[in-house]
Amino acid sequence: MKSEEESTVSKPSACLGVRHAQALLLFLAMLIAYGMRVNMSMAIVSMTDTDLENSFDWGSKTQSLILSSFFWGYAVLQVPGGEMAARFGGKVLVxxxxxxxxxxxxxxxxxxxYGGWQMVCACRVIQGLSQGFLVPSMHHLIGKWFPLEEKSRFGTFVHSGGQLGTAVQLMISGFISSYWGWPAIFYVNGTIGAVWAAVYVFLGSSTPQTSKVISDEEKMYILTSLGHVGEQKKLKTPWKAIFTSVPFIALIVAHSGQNWGFWTLMTEIPSYMKQVMGVDIGANGVMSALPYLTMYLLSFPLGYLVDLIQKKKWLSITACRKISNTIGHWGPAVALIGLTYAPAGDATTAVIILCVVVGLNAGQYTGYLLVHIDMAPNFGGTLMGITNCIANFVSILAPLVAGLILTDQTDPDQWRIVFYLSSAVYIVCNLIFIIFGTSERQTWNEPESKDTDDDVTTEKNVEKVV
Known part of the structure; x- marks a missing residue:
């Protein structure tokens, strides 16, 4: 329980603080990381264009191997990433x-x-492995840095960087390749990432306690809101309690449903638009980016609205999360069915509906995505690592199932089956989350045994290094 003195700590008078700087840095990290995640999708078009210099004679199977190789490594370090964030701090992993x-x-x-497509695949696997740290570490940092009253807007802002990174990469990669050649896509991404890293070394921090630039007023505001005043011990992860928690299992289901729907859209929509609607959306970077820009823009009013509702105490945090997630899952489910009935050849209508489908999915940012931290802030990174690991295997499964259904990609009826299936997954998974999910703090967040391991000071020592 917070003391009366602690609970009366007011918000800092300064409009901008160190927590805002952390949010911006983490937002940019997501933008840069997701940009490097999808840049190969655009670069490989120029890399295999035989009309251009420095191109490669790679067939469709080889291209598919290159495009999928990132995800071979991505799921591997999800769970270890959450545990490592708790031990070493999120800064060093990001x-x-x-x-x-x-x-x-x-x-x-x-x-x-010099190494051909095999070396490119190896590079992408390494990138995927290291990005396995990203989302669990982000969750750990969000749980440590942002007060309860501001968590929805900051959490949304940070995670939305991924969608903006995807959109920006899709829009500018074609221009970069046209003016400077496809290698410039990778050089620009790598250089921007290096500059961000240099800034983050000096300004970033895993917690307010280890920050060298935060004021005492802002630090106390954050720690009091989160209930982190006093010495913070490294708790042992209650694995049995986690995996036998019904609300957590419901959270896994919600995350898996999100990935099924999102990656069905990501992988299959370009083919549907080209084969059925007669629109080559994949060849148009701006058209490809519009749905993700819509999702990015819609994320902000949702984040502020949830924070406002919490501030006014109109609804509980659990109700807010479930309503947001319903918008994020059931909204796209309905719009996705509508997409299958759009007139063939009507590009404008199809793109508008696609923007609605992807845009409404922004509800996930203030929905299930923050429940990990609500339920157990001490293990937020670990919980995200577990759900993201399982959900990423679902990401691999969804396109495979679509491929089995689509024996003729020009047949609208087969596409309706794919989209109806995705809609059903969205609806059922969110329904399970509504019934069994919760944002209430779990008893296993603070195990009775608060034994620390020998590395209680590891996070502080790592902070000194970086």
Whole structure:
């Protein structure tokens, strides 16, 4: 329980503080990381264009191997990433992710010339492995840095960087390739990542306690809101309690449903638009980016609205999360069905509906995505690592199922089956989350046994290094 003195600590008078700087840095980290995640999708078009110099004779199977290789490594370090964030702090892991991705991005053109597609695949696997740290570490940092009253807007802002990074990369990669050649795509990404890393080394921090630039007033405001005043011990992860928690299992289901729907859209929509609607959306970077820009823009009013509702105490945090997630899952489910009935050849209507489908999915940012921290802030990174690991295997499964259904990609009826299935997954998974999910603090967040391991001071020592 907070003392009366602690509970009356007021918000700092300054409009901008160190927590705002942390939010901006983490937002940019997500933007840069997701940009490097999808840059190969655009670069490979120029890399395999035989009309251009420095191109490669890679067939469709080879291209598919290159495009999928990132995800071979991505799921591996999700759970260890959450545990490592709790032990070493989120700063060092996010920094490692961006540094490794930037260095490898700079090496990809050389690797392609001298090592062929095999070396490119190896580079992408390494990038995927290091990005396995990203989301669990982000969750850990959000749980440590942002007060309860501001968590929805800051958490949304940070995670939305991924969608903006995807959109920006899709829009500018074609221009970069046209003016400077495809290697410039990787050089620009790598250089921007290196600059961000240099700034984050000096300004970033895993917690307010270890920050060298935060004021005492802002630090106390954050720690009091989160209930982190006093010595923070490293708790042992209650694995049995986590995996036998019904609300947590419901959270896994919600995350898996999100990934099924999102990656069905990400992988199959370009083919549907081209084969059925007669629109080559994949060849148009701006058209490809519009849905993700819509999602990015819609994330902000949702984040502020949830924080306002919490401030006014109109609804409980659990109700807010469930309503947000319903918007994020059931909204796209309905719009996705509508997409299958759009007139063939009507590009404008199809793109508008696609923007609605992807845009409404922004509800996930203030929905299930923050429940990990609500339920157990001490283990937020670990919980995200577990759900993200399982959900990423679902990401691999969804396109495979779509491929089994689509024996004829020009048949609208087969596409309706794919989209109806995705809508059903969205609806059922969110329904399970509504019934069994909760944002209430779990008893296993603070195990009765508060034994620390020998590395209680590890996080502080790592902070001194970086």
């Amino acid at each position: 920094l490692t992710c961006i540094v490794v991705n930037s260095a490898v991005s700079l090496l990809i053109p050389i690797g392609a010339y």
